[in-house]
Amino acid sequence: MTPHRPDAGLTAWICAALLLCAAGAGVPHAKAQQVSVDDAAQAYRQIRIEVDYAPAETIAGFEIWYAGQAFESTGEAELHSTIRVADTSALARGPEDVLFDRCWSDGLPIHRDSAGSPVADPDASNWSCALSGMTPGAEQWIAVVPVGADGAPLVDTESLQPVVGRTEVPDERTPPPDTRPVLYALSLVVLSTVALLLFLRRQDARQGRSKSRLAHVYVAPALIALATLTFYPILYGIWLAFTNADQSRLGDEAWIGLANFATVFAGPGVWRVTLFTFVWAVSNVLAHVALGLALAVALDRRGLRGRMVYRTILLLPWAIPGYISVLAWNGMLQPDGLVNGLLGTAIDFFDGAGSARTVVILVNIWLGVPFMMMVFSGALQALPSSMYEVAEIDGVSRWNQFRHLTLPNLKGTLVPVSLLGFIWTFNSFNTIYLLTRGNPYSGFGEPGATDTLITHVFAVAFEYGQYGVAAAWSVLIFLVLIGFSWAYLKRTRAMEAVA
Template sequence: MAYVFLTPVALVMALLVFFPLVQGIAFSFTDMNQYNMGNAFSEPSYQFVGLENYRNVWADLVAADSTLRPILVQTAIWTFVNVFFHFTIGLGLALLLNRPIRGRTVYRLLLLVPWAVPSFISALAWRWMFNGSYGFFNLVLTELGLPPINWLGDPFWAMVAVIMTNVWLGVPFMMVTLLGGLQSIPRSLYEAAEIDGAGRWKQFWHITLPMLKPVATVATLLGIIWTFNMFNVIYLVTQGGPVQATEILVTFAYREAFQNWNFGMASTYGVIILSILLVLSAVYLRAMKAERVEGVMD
């Protein structure tokens, strides 16, 4: 009976996830492009090229004038900075909302607004706020007597702009997840620590963080995966500009597919993205498992 109930979900997953995944991996071994992909009037004529696309990626990566290497560096910076602020700000807000303060329900609802609004709407709204002439941030800077910032035209500030937008979008999920973890910690542990004379910092370091670690591990891993693949914010706020200053690997693969119409190479980048995320996930989970085993032995 269990398999009967699981069958509809398995079919949907096979159609929407596994089939496109296998198809994308297969395309990465071909030279598919707009000319040989086929259409209603002609048969596909793309050829199997083996590892040629992967060799081209490696050659570009090690070349002195590599176009892919800066993209990988920007992707790493984008992912690390965003997840860092997601976790630290989310944890801080979760600790505040876990305390008995007045209006706590209202604060929770307000802080969930960025998560409730569709990401493409939020990205477009933030793009207008970063407008050089009429944007909210430059108007505030002008009122304070400070020079306006070329948010979307300067490489450094463009990266700051997209990070600010994505932090605003990602903090609510981390906050809600960590808040659920905090509320699952038994109050008796803190009462025992207070009796032993432990202050708030020691309670946080020796009770809150260890008990919160399983939830934080899953939330951080999901945050890494989602941020690494966050296409909407980059494309809608800066479109990867100026001059690819905010381009990340997923938007780079999108351009290869739908601007250069090189679907074989774009599929190769997709496989590389999948491989990187699998490796990061495996390393992260292995490290957390080793730490838990060490903690049990201690």
């Protein structure tokens, strides 16, 4: 590090020189903008730039371009980020340390729109950004290009004069994490599984069941895999729930008791997100079952023409990879998307809490109906047609046939499949993540309007980096799900199937 010191000074000097040049070169453009690098604010892989400019109505935003060498044209550089200029009166100032590109205006965190992108006020004359992703110890050339409302640059993008900055905060090559504890733990899990199997085997031997001698050997690989990759993480997760683990503390977390659980329960929106999770799961399952059953009954009608065609088409939402369908709906529901086109409107469905919630539920309903339809189709085909013929002779109406013959006979399928569907929907992640990411945003650390427990835990862990809190959430969800699964297994008498 020490050898680099002089360079830093040199860089600062060069920067200053370049800044003067930039200022000089800026003369042709009336009301020049001035970009400077704030060396005092060096941070890990971040270079902080400050931009002073004269506000103008023509400016609709700024593009920040950067490259590892000097450049004059944007063609030789990469677009780092953009900052929009718009009315900020309805927007909140964003959190300072969640997002990668921290920006400020007037010394305060910059305004953020609903998507989290930075927005500068039209009246402002400066902003600053800590640009992330900069290689430590290497010079970076940075240029800021104001753009107009049509996205066209307001300056000549072929003769840019970038500023040079560098961050000296060393690339903190954290020493390769100590793998020993994990390896010890894993071997312990493997050994205890093997010990358990050996014990069970001895029990068998004592009871003289020599035929099943090999059984434990057969089960061993699967069981060991499950133990190391499921039981162990669950136990580790429970431990994490009582520690202060977060993004920066990995492997050296410390016991903090029930503090994480306190955070969970004291946090805003705990009950809201729980309630929405249940609304989400119940409404989905009800719709899946009702529509799936309706379609199955419709397709089951004798003499229906084109049954196979209908069936195959109606299967599509199940057959198309889920993430693709969800992203497609995302596009269709955009203000300029197909749905608005058909309605002749330009509604942002993802904007309001109510409409965003409705939309995520509707899209998930779309995804889940075919599976139920197929299950019920199979069950309907198994019903004896003579039953309906007898009912016909007895003069039972169609509706009553459905109500008193079909439904009771489907109960054996209906109840377990609904419970399974409930658990699946409860656990589902993709639909919400890919449609809204839990947005509309409700505040830092708070579940968004469309967050379920599952997506919220994801956000807590991987967006906020609070592993300990996320683990506490996970433990709570785990307990809830044990309850459901128990009910499900009881209900389906799965254990009888085991015997």
